[in-house]
Amino acid sequence: xxxxxxxxxxxxxxxxxxxxxxxxxxxxxxxxxxxxxxxxxxxxxxxxxxxxxxxxxxxxxxxxxxxxxxxxxxxxxxxxxxxxxxxxxxxxxxxxxxxxxxxxxxxxxxxxxxxxxxxxxxxxxxxxxxxxxxxxxxxxxxxxxxxxxxxxxxxxxxxxxxxxxxxxxxxxxxxxxxxxxxxxxxxxxxxxxxxxxxxxxxxxxxxxxxxxxxxxxxxxxxxxxxxxxxxxxxxxxxxxxxxxxxxxxxxxxxxxxxxxxxxxxxxxxxxxxxxxxxxxxxxxxxxxxxxxxxxxxxxxxxxxxxxxxxxxxxxxxxxxxxxxxxxxxxxxxxxxxxxxxxxxxxxxxxxxxxxxxxxxxxxxxxxxxxxxxxxxxxxxxxxxxxxxxxxxxxxxxxxxxxxxxxxxxxxxxxxxxxxxxxxxxxxxxxxxxxxxxxxxxxxxxxxxxxxxxxxxxxxxxxx
Amino acid sequence: xxxxxxxxxxxxxxxxxxxxxxxxxxxxxxxxxxxxxxxxxxxxxxxxxxxxxxxxxxxxxxxxxxxxxxxxxxxxxxxxxxxxxxxxxxxxxxxxxxxxxxxxxxxxxxxxxxxxxxxxxxxxxxxxxxxxxxxxxxxxxxxxxxxxxxxxxxxxxxxxxxxxxxxxxxxxxxxxxxxxxxxxxxxxxxxxxxxxxxxxxxxxxxxxxxxxxxxxxxxxxxxxxxxxxxxxxxxxxxxxxxxxxxxxxxxxxxxxxxxxxxxxxxxxx
Numbered sequence: 001x002x003x004x005x006x007x008x009x010x011x012x013x014x015x016x017x018x019x020x021x022x023x024x025x026x027x028x029x030x031x032x033x034x035x036x037x038x039x040x041x042x043x044x045x046x047x048x049x050x051x052x053x054x055x056x057x058x059x060x061x062x063x064x065x066x067x068x069x070x071x072x073x074x075x076x077x078x079x080x081x082x083x084x085x086x087x088x089x090x091x092x093x094x095x096x097x098x099x100x101x102x103x104x105x106x107x108x109x110x111x112x113x114x115x116x117x118x119x120x121x122x123x124x125x126x127x128x129x130x131x132x133x134x135x136x137x138x139x140x141x142x143x144x145x146x147x148x149x150x151x152x153x154x155x156x157x158x159x160x161x162x163x164x165x166x167x168x169x170x171x172x173x174x175x176x177x178x179x180x181x182x183x184x185x186x187x188x189x190x191x192x193x194x195x196x197x198x199x200x201x202x203x204x205x206x207x208x209x210x211x212x213x214x215x216x217x218x219x220x221x222x223x224x225x226x227x228x229x230x231x232x233x234x235x236x237x238x239x240x241x242x243x244x245x246x247x248x249x250x251x252x253x254x255x256x257x258x259x260x261x262x263x264x265x266x267x268x269x270x271x272x273x274x275x276x277x278x279x280x281x282x283x284x285x286x287x288x289x290x291x292x293x294x295x296x297x298x299x300x301x302x303x304x305x306x307x308x309x310x311x312x313x314x315x316x317x318x319x320x321x322x323x324x325x326x327x328x329x330x331x332x333x334x335x336x337x338x339x340x341x342x343x344x345x346x347x348x349x350x351x352x353x354x355x356x357x358x359x360x361x362x363x364x365x366x367x368x369x370x371x372x373x374x375x376x377x378x379x380x381x382x383x384x385x386x387x388x389x390x391x392x393x394x395x396x397x398x399x400x401x402x403x404x405x406x407x408x409x410x411x412x413x414x415x416x417x418x419x420x421x422x423x424x425x426x427x428x429x430x431x432x433x434x435x436x437x438x439x440x441x442x443x444x445x446x447x448x449x450x451x452x453x454x455x456x457x458x459x460x461x462x463x
Numbered sequence: 464x465x466x467x468x469x470x471x472x473x474x475x476x477x478x479x480x481x482x483x484x485x486x487x488x489x490x491x492x493x494x495x496x497x498x499x500x501x502x503x504x505x506x507x508x509x510x511x512x513x514x515x516x517x518x519x520x521x522x523x524x525x526x527x528x529x530x531x532x533x534x535x536x537x538x539x540x541x542x543x544x545x546x547x548x549x550x551x552x553x554x555x556x557x558x559x560x561x562x563x564x565x566x567x568x569x570x571x572x573x574x575x576x577x578x579x580x581x582x583x584x585x586x587x588x589x590x591x592x593x594x595x596x597x598x599x600x601x602x603x604x605x606x607x608x609x610x611x612x613x614x615x616x617x618x619x620x621x622x623x624x625x626x627x628x629x630x631x632x633x634x635x636x637x638x639x640x641x642x643x644x645x646x647x648x649x650x651x652x653x654x655x656x657x658x659x660x661x662x663x664x665x666x667x668x669x670x671x672x673x674x675x676x677x678x679x680x681x682x683x684x685x686x687x688x689x690x691x692x693x694x695x696x697x698x699x700x701x702x703x704x705x706x707x708x709x710x711x712x713x714x715x716x717x718x719x720x721x722x723x724x725x726x727x728x729x730x731x732x
Contacts, residue, residue, distance in 0.1 A: 175671075
């Protein structure tokens with residue numbers, strides 16, 4: 001064990017196991033960039049009121065702007081991952097930040113709704129897609145023992161920035177009108193560029209693996225390269241597919257409370273402020289859950305996969321309990337269950353990404369995350385209309401919440417079908433196969449790192 | 464002569480027949496204007512039809528609590544506090560075959576209020592201010608004033624391209640085109656008049672210069688450029704050191720590893 005450690009540290013930023021120093025700077029960069037991507041996306045609702053009035057369009061047409069943005073972010077995630085594999089994560093993130101800012105700056109000059117779709121939706125969405133997955137993968141690559149805590153701290157920015165951005169955006173719109181506010185937001189989004197600049201430029205170690213030595217470029221070669229950058233072979237691996245399916249099921253139910261909890265509380269008879277407070281309380285424990293779960297997972301007492309299953313099941317159960325609690329008419333019970341739900345849903349968020357390297361290995365993590373984002377995007381499109389439909393059919397939200405919680409539990413059950421699920425320690429990470437085997441002999445250190453379990457810390461302590 | 468008698472007798476009997484079958488409702492008071500409270504009463508007279516009950520309607524909607532099935536020919540509705548929301552047309556309905564009803568109008572001053580008391584617009588762009596009114600009767604006239612130093616000057620529609628006023632009985636909008644920062648900032652007053660009187664509300668219009676947001680934006684862009692420059696410079700300065708550290712183990716594995724191994728062993732012990 002002591003043999004490979006010096007070699008790992010001598011390879012500095014390319015290996016895992018840094019767990020400190022520059023890694024925490026990257027966590028800060030992740031914090032800022034995530035807040036500027038998702039926190040910003042969540043607070044765009046304030047602009048929509050202005051758009052409805054200015055462009056005289058329906059609220060539904062305006063809401064397509066954020067749907068397009070989110071869809072673009074998730075759709076372009078594999079592209080971002082592939083570009084990082086091909087080139088440098090630093091360049092990709094900086095470009096993404098520039099595009100995100102550019103989209104918003106152009107949006108400030110929009111004269112019709114289609115302009116907004118193209119700028120705020122497509123261009124900014126493309127930028128966000130190029131930013132999020134590479135940043136997450138880079139942070140994860142820089143940590144081993146503290147990976148989940150790093151992720152938890154990074155993602156806690158989403159909740160915090162939603163709190164901060166709502167009044168800020170309101171102030172900007174009041175002071176500068178929506179055009180000026182969008183211009184300033186574009187400038188704020190440009191702050192992602194320095195976050196990307198903080199990523200250390202990668203040494204040329206990844207590039208040689210991907211290229212078959214002595215090959216001329218031909219159609220098949222190019223296709224194979226592209227598919228290896230996108231990590232398409234992952235789609236044929238059962239563990240990865242199972243996990244992706246589980247996360248997709250999770251996503252169907254995950255967002256339902258965000259959209260319907262306030263309306264459900266109002267319907268149960270509570271006032272506007274009480275309903276809004278329930279949502280805020282859930283949001284606060286969400287932030288807490290992300291950080292606490294990250295810290296707890298890294299203690300190593302349990303496998304990350306088991307913890308993820310635990311939080312997912314609990315979140316599902318609490319979602320199912322939400323309508324029951326409000327039926328009883330007690331406000332205190334509703335708030336309690338919302339707090340618990342918020343905590344569990346935040347807790348599982350930290351872990352969802354951290355489990356990926358367990359299944360596919362650190363080397364393929366970037367592409368795996370990109371594909372995961374793309375596939376799970378379908379779930380978001382399905383979940384909310386489904387719950388809305390159930391509500392329209394049954395007249396209340398009980399069925400929607402039950403189904404949403406059910407999907408989460410179903411996700412856990414799917415996760416249980418992963419190989420080695422019931423063992424107490426993590427199995428060794430899968431190694432790269434196919435044409436990379438040839439190159440392994442060229443990089444003995446790489447082979448050693450691949451063959452040792454990525455979470456030696458966890459495995460060791462669990463024993 | 465006899466024909467004349469016959470015709471007049473026929474007419475008389477017809478009239479009496481009509482009189483005896485046409486019910487009459489006496490409503491008291493016939494109209495309510497500008498009162499803070501009132502009691503509306505309806506008395507059904509000259510009807511020998513059976514009364515199955517009575518109820519009151521407000522603006523075409525049934526008032527549930529007034530529905531009764533007793534056969535009194537007298538019904539009353541008390542309005543404790545008359546505000547714009549309780550004004551409108553009240554109908555007392557007697558449930559006979561066929562139904563008979565009478566309308567009492569409750570009128571108040573118009574309730575005029577603005578959607579937003581503070582509006583903003585961009586220079587050279589347009590600014591839109593809107594006022595709505597509730598109550599009965601709805602205003603027949605809307606006027607807009609611009610208030611400068613306490614003096615209200617009326618704004619007349621159609622005299623120039625600058626102002627456009629669109630009014631419907633319950634809503635009025637004033638659009639100020641080509642906003643200029645010197646002339647158009649200030650308070651605008653919308654006032655609605657109905658037969659009882661006038662009410663008004665005030666809106667403050669703020670005009671922002673087109674370039675107002677540009678300065679913070681440029682500031683942020685400058686900050687981003689400075690940050691990126693600092694990061695790159697910092698890295699260039701560190702790079703020479705890092706290259707030595709990084710490449711040394713790869714090139715001369717033995718020495719560096721031995722050094723590290725010793726460190727490791729000491730720590731693990």
